[in-house]
Amino acid sequence: MLELKGICKRYVTQSFTQVALDSVSLSFRDNEFVAILGPSGSGKTTMLNVIGGLDHFDSGDLLIDGISTKDFRDRDWDAYRNNRIGFVFQSYNLIPHQTILENVELALTLTGVGHAERRQRAREALEKVGLGEHVNKRPSQLSGGQMQRVAIARALINDPEIVLADEPTGALDSATSVQVMDLLKDVARDRLVIMVTHNPELAYQYATRIVNLADGKITDDSDPFDVAKAARREAKPTRKTSMSFVTALGLSARNLMTKKGRTAMTAFAGSIGIIGIAAILALSNGVNGYIKKVEEDTLSSYPLTISKQDYDLSSMVGGQGATDDDSPENVDLSDDSAGGKAKGTDKIPVVTAVKNMFASVKSNDMTSFKAWLDAGGDGIDKEVNAIQYGYGVTPVVYRAGKGDEKPVRLVPNAMTEAMSGGASSAATVSMESMGTSVFNEMIEDQSLLDSQYDVVAGHWPTTANEAVMVLSSRGTVGDYTLYSIGALDIDELNDLVNSAMTADGKIETPETGADFTYDDALSTTFKVLSPADAYRKNEETGMWTDMSDDADFMAAKVADGIDVHIVGVVRPNETANASALSPGIAYTHALTRQLMERAADLQIVQEQLDHPETDVFTGKTFDELQGEAKQGVDLGSMFSVDEAALKSAFSFDTSALSGAAGGMDLSGIDLSGLDIDLSGVGKDIDFSDIMAKAPTPDFSGIFDGLELTPEQMQQVGTLANQLFEGFLQSDQFKALSPEDLKDASKLSAAFSTYLESDTAAQQILAQLKALGGDALAERL
Numbered sequence: 061m062l063e064l065k066g067i068c069k070r071y072v073t074q075s076f077t078q079v080a081l082d083s084v085s086l087s088f089r090d091n092e093f094v095a096i097l098g099p100s101g102s103g104k105t106t107m108l109n110v111i112g113g114l115d116h117f118d119s120g121d122l123l124i125d126g127i128s129t130k131d132f133r134d135r136d137w138d139a140y141r142n143n144r145i146g147f148v149f150q151s152y153n154l155i156p157h158q159t160i161l162e163n164v165e166l167a168l169t170l171t172g173v174g175h176a177e178r179r180q181r182a183r184e185a186l187e188k189v190g191l192g193e194h195v196n197k198r199p200s201q202l203s204g205g206q207m208q209r210v211a212i213a214r215a216l217i218n219d220p221e222i223v224l225a226d227e228p229t230g231a232l233d234s235a236t237s238v239q240v241m242d243l244l245k246d247v248a249r250d251r252l253v254i255m256v257t258h259n260p261e262l263a264y265q266y267a268t269r270i271v272n273l274a275d276g277k278i279t280d281d282s283d284p285f286d287v288a289k290a291a292r293r294e295a296k297p298t299r300k301t302s303m304s305f306v307t308a309l310g311l312s313a314r315n316l317m318t319k320k321g322r323t324a325m326t327a328f329a330g331s332i333g334i335i336g337i338a339a340i341l342a343l344s345n346g347v348n349g350y351i352k353k354v355e356e357d358t359l360s361s362y363p364l365t366i367s368k369q370d371y372d373l374s375s376m377v378g379g380q381g382a383t384d385d386d387s388p389e390n391v392d393l394s395d396d397s398a399g400g401k402a403k404g405t406d407k408i409p410v411v412t413a414v415k416n417m418f419a420s421v422k423s424n425d426m427t428s429f430k431a432w433l434d435a436g437g438d439g440i441d442k443e444v445n446a447i448q449y450g451y452g453v454t455p456v457v458y459r460a461g462k463g464d465e466k467p468v469r470l471v472p473n474a475m476t477e478a479m480s481g482g483a484s485s486a487a488t489v490s491m492e493s494m495g496t497s498v499f500n501e502m503i504e505d506q507s508l509l510d511s512q513y514d515v516v517a518g519h520w521p522t523t524a525n526e527a528v529m530v531l532s533s534r535g536t537v538g539d540y541t542l543y544s545i546g547a548l549d550i551d552e553l554n555d556l557v558n559s560a561m562t563a564d565g566k567i568e569t570p571e572t573g574a575d576f577t578y579d580d581a582l583s584t585t586f587k588v589l590s591p592a593d594a595y596r597k598n599e600e601t602g603m604w605t606d607m608s609d610d611a612d613f614m615a616a617k618v619a620d621g622i623d624v625h626i627v628g629v630v631r632p633n634e635t636a637n638a639s640a641l642s643p644g645i646a647y648t649h650a651l652t653r654q655l656m657e658r659a660a661d662l663q664i665v666q667e668q669l670d671h672p673e674t675d676v677f678t679g680k681t682f683d684e685l686q687g688e689a690k691q692g693v694d695l696g697s698m699f700s701v702d703e704a705a706l707k708s709a710f711s712f713d714t715s716a717l718s719g720a721a722g723g724m725d726l727s728g729i730d731l732s733g734l735d736i737d738l739s740g741v742g743k744d745i746d747f748s749d750i751m752a753k754a755p756t757p758d759f760s761g762i763f764d765g766l767e768l769t770p771e772q773m774q775q776v777g778t779l780a781n782q783l784f785e786g787f788l789q790s791d792q793f794k795a796l797s798p799e800d801l802k803d804a805s806k807l808s809a810a811f812s813t814y815l816e817s818d819t820a821a822q823q824i825l826a827q828l829k830a831l832g833g834d835a836l837a838e839r840l
Contacts, residue, residue, distance in 0.1 A: 062088040062111065062222065062252065063287050066120035069106055069276075080106040082276035083120070087285045090221070093248035095267035096256045103276040104256040105226055111254065112145050112224045113137045142170055146215030148244075150227035152207045154199040157318035160186065160210045161195040167217045169307050185213040189243060205236030212243055223247055225255040229262060241266045353511070353637065356445060360508060360640035363448075369423045446505035453655050455499055455647070456589040458618045459546035466611040467618040470586065471499060471544050474557035478830055498544035498644035501652055502528075505640075512636040517578040518628030524650035528628040529581050530641045535631050537576065541644050545584050545626075547576055561826030581629050587621035588651065590659040597663065604664050604676050622654060677774075689773070772831055779831075783824045790814045 069081040080103045088094060096104050109115035110122065113129075122129045124140065132140070154163050165182040173181070186192055189209040199207055208228060215223055225244060229237035237259070244253055245266045257263050263270055272280040316323045433440070433447055440447075457471040476497070503509065506520065516535070521528050531537055543553040552570045559567045594608040594617070607613040624647065632639045659665050668676050675682055787793055792810040800806040815821050828837045 061090055061125050061287065061290070063123040063126075064107075064111070064120070065123065067107070067110060067117045067122065068119040069103075069110060069115070069117050079276050081110070081117070084276070084278060085120075086271065086278060086281070087287045088252055088254065089285055089290070091248065091251055092269055092283075093245055093253045093267045094255070094269045094271060095263035096254065096271045096273060097258075097260055097263055098273035098279075100258075102273040104273055107273070108224050108226055108254065108256050111222070112147060113141045142218065144221045146218060146220035146223045148208070148211050148215050148223065148225040148228050150230045152199070152211045154207060154210060154214075156199050157315070159196050159198055160191065160202065163199070163210060164214045164217055166311075167214050169311070171218065172304075175307075181217060182213075185217045186210070188216070189213045203236070204232050205239055208232060208236075208240050209243065212240070212247070216247065221251055223251060223253045225253065227257060228255065229257065229259060237262060353635075356508060357512060357636055357638035357640075360445070360503060360505075360512070361638040366424060366426075366429065368426050369421060445508050446503050448501070448504060448649070451652065451656060453652050453659070454497070454591065455651065455655060456591055456594065457499060457544065458587040458589065458614070458621065459550075460585075460587050460618055460621075461615070467587065467615055468546065468550055469608070469614070470546050470550055471497075473544070473550055474554035475540070475543075478557050478561060478827075497642075498541050499527075500642050500644060500646055502646045502648055503640045504649055508640060509630075512632060512639055513630040513641070514633045516629050516631050518582050518626075520630070521627055521646075521648050524622065524648060524654045525624055526627045527624050527645050527647040527651075528630055529584075529626050530643050530646050531629065531631040532643045533632045533639075537581075538643060539574070542574065542576060545586060545645060547580065547584065548574055558823050558826070561823060561830065578629055581626050583625075585623060585625040587618045588624050588655070589617055589621045590655045590662070592659045592662045592664055593617045593621075595664050601679075603679055622651070622658070624651065776828065776831060776836070779824050779828055783821060786818065786820055786824070787811055787814050790818060792817075 064084055064086045067081050067084045068079075071078040071080060082103075084103075084107060096107065098104050106115065110117050124144070129136075129140075154160070155166070158166070161179070161182050164185055165178045168178040168181065183192065183195060186195055189212055191206060191209055191213070194202065194206065199210070202210070208231075212228075223244070228240055228244065232240060241262050244255065247253055248268070255263070255267065268283065270280070270282040271278060430449065432438075455471070456469070459468045459470055461467045502521070509520070513530075516531070518528070529537065529541075539548060540553075542548040543550055556567065556569065594606055594614070595604045596607045596613060597603070598605050626645070630641075664676060673681050673683075675685055678685065680688075787810075792814040796806065796810055800810075815825065825837050
């Protein structure tokens with residue numbers, strides 16, 4: 061039972077509103093033939109579309125068997141149309157490339173009926189409308205009346221409760237129209253048929269009820285129906301609307317095959333679009349991948365470094381920055397100022413670059429920062445390839461001696477000591493930042509290393525005892541690397557550096573062209589120590605002494621050192637835009653950890669940790685050392701005179717004895733049988749008196765204007781002691797008499813002669829110049 065209550069439908073355009081249905085209320089019986097008449101534009105087709113669910117009303121309600129459709133969703137309307145409604149259109153709406161049997165059968169594809177049953181029911185429907193002999197014909201082979209009967213058969217195939225016919229005879233002649241009307245009248249015996257027509261004669265002849273519409277309103281109803289007085293029939297169960305995948309695929313394939321040319325052109329045009337989109341996506345992904353790789357490669361060579369304290373040197377180096385606050389206001393500093401001067405003042409604007417640099421100094425809480433990273437860093441692992449910590453641990457590398465041969469120190473060497481500014485064996489940490497360190501720790505991102513490097517021999521290191529040789533992009537190895545691993549004689553390098561440091565222009569370079577193979581590289585082994593291994597405690601003073609020059613002491617330490625061997629040779633590949641490793645030797649983080657654990661077990665480190673406020677090398681507190689650094693260093697406390705060495709420096713001079721004989725000819729006297737005891741010759745010389753009367757050198761201004769750290773000042777003292785001890789052992793000093801020692805001018809002249817003639821003294825001076833420049837050497 062179908063009921064319309066106050067249905068309104070409007071079509072609104074930008075400047076006009078067309079009222080198609082204006083509060084239409086109408087009820088229909090379950091089985092009757094209703095004809096709706098009215099002029100064009102009266103709302104007949106609109107009401108038919110609203111009843112069939114093809115269009116939705118603006119207001120009012122449509123009740124189906126007493127059920128409101130106000131809250132129907134799209135799937136509810138689909139089920140309503142598929143189960144309850146059959147449509148007969150004026151233009152037939154038949155698919156031209158299918159047979160009429162397939163056209164009728166198509167209506168059953170959404171009901172889930174099997175293929176065999178669909179085919180049988182479609183034949184029966186066509187036989188009912190008199191087209192059983194034409195089932196294999198296409199619509200183009202039928203007349204208009206026959207096509208309309210096919211449309212009626214298609215509408216009836218689902219056994220609908222309501223058949224909606226929109227101008228079913230509009231395109232037919234009178235004879236054919238009568239045939240179609242007879243068929244519709246027969247259908248209306250057991251169901252509701254609602255027909256819209258402009259032919260009142262056919263309507264009054266066949267319809268059981270006539271409804272007239274004008275301007276969207278009902279003007280007449282020949283047989284009104286009161287729903288309240290009628291008994292309701294039981295609604296048919298709703299069938300599920302569905303189509304199997306095979307059915308949909310078959311329909312699609314048949315439709316494509318009927319229009320091969322259009323299908324081919326559409327497929328070609330679509331493929332062009334798909335290929336274009338794929339090409340753009342591929343290009344985009346490729347560019348993004350390339351940019352990501354460049355970023356990774358660049359950051360692996362120049363990683364983001366966070367240190368405890370840092371400042372900006374760029375403004376100071378470039379001389380740029382803000383002027384002093386005291387500079388005159390409104391000063392024109394542009395290049396077009398008159399004569400290049402600032403307008404309005406004779407003052408030169410002062411750029412406070414140094415003040416700004418130190419004002420920019422920032423300090424970071426590295427302990428808390430590391431704890432944050434170790435705790436996950438709020439998911440920072442997703443944004444980085446590797447996080448690596450620098451502990452200032454630099455391996456001390458030795459080549460173990462064979463048999464009675466003493467071990468040879470390879471790193472640090474004369475080159476690293478010269479570049480680090482001193483001769484201390486522990487002063488090697490700064491070498492990494494200066495690019496002169498051959499041994500460097502590997503980054504802990506094996507996938508990144510694999511993408512940047514090709515393994516040309518061996519394999520990547522995995523343990524603390526393994527290292528890899530890193531070649532340049534050309535596949536070469538530097539001779540400095542070979543010196544540093546003992547493949548070339550390290551003494552040659554040391555002699556070269558010392559010769560260059562003397563600056564006398566006499567530098568003899570060794571012959572080059574050493575043969576070094578991949579097998580040589582993979583057979584290279586060396587010993588690694590911690591810098592703290594080189595110190596021994598002086599039991600008398602309680603201080604710690606650098607014993608790196610004591611061969612016997614270091615031999616015992618080297619024997620207990622960490623064995624490391626080269627297990628692979630790698631080279632940057634052609635696709636790498638940058639390299640994460642520097643040419644030389646790369647070792648694993650495991651070696652760094654082992655060196656740290658080794659150092660932590662040493663007594664010198666434990667003492668320093670137990671007394672963090674005291675320097676274990678000097679016994680002074682760090683506050684005292686800092687105060688001394690600010691006030692200047694008393695060099696008199698750095699230098700000591702070894703009187704025993706001074707006494708042993710004197711020998712018996714026979715020429716002086718000849719002078720004492722007053723011209724006596726002693727050449728003929730045989731003195732071979734004499735046993736002369738000269739051990740007491742120098743015992744009567746009062747060296748304390750000599751040193752007491754010697755002028756005391758003034759060391760107060762020796763460091764004026766020089767920026768040296770306390771460690772560098774200590775190195776200066778060590779070098780100066782070596783210089784003076786060498787002078788005491790020199791021929792120049794031995795030639796001085798006790799009286800000459802009291803004469804400062806003669807002592808100074810002898811010292812100057814010693815500096816100019818002795819090679820060892822010149823090397824020490826060169827090291828002093830490297831520490832503090834020519835000014836320091838001249839003052840000493």
